[in-house]
Amino acid sequence: MESTVAQxxxxxxxxxxxxxxxxxxxxxxxxxxxxxxVGVFGERVMIADQENRFSEGVNIRTATVAELNAKRRLTKVEQALAEVT
Structure with a gap:
């Protein structure tokens, strides 16, 4: 069975x-x-926090270098500024 363009x-x-x-x-x-x-189970990803929660992969993304340096998720404005500097 072929997948659709959306899939x-x-x-x-x-x-x-x-x-x-x-x-x-x-x-x-x-x-x-x-x-x-801390764990990957198909499309579900276990995230380390106090409760080791599961998250769908679509709800998270890899942290950027700027975020690693800032030790937090940056706002869209901060991310845009980080990309041009």
């Missing part, structure tokens, strides 16, 4: 995570703290 685009936009990756939540209302991947 293929969804797969292309997904990120593969491995244990040890430093990630941030994409949503601004979620914590801006950096998190570490």
């Amino acid at each position: 293929q685009n969804s797969k292309d936009n997904q990120q593969d995570f491995i244990v040890g990756d430093v990630v941030v939540y994409k949503k601004p209302h979620m914590t801006s703290e950096l998190r570490t991947v």
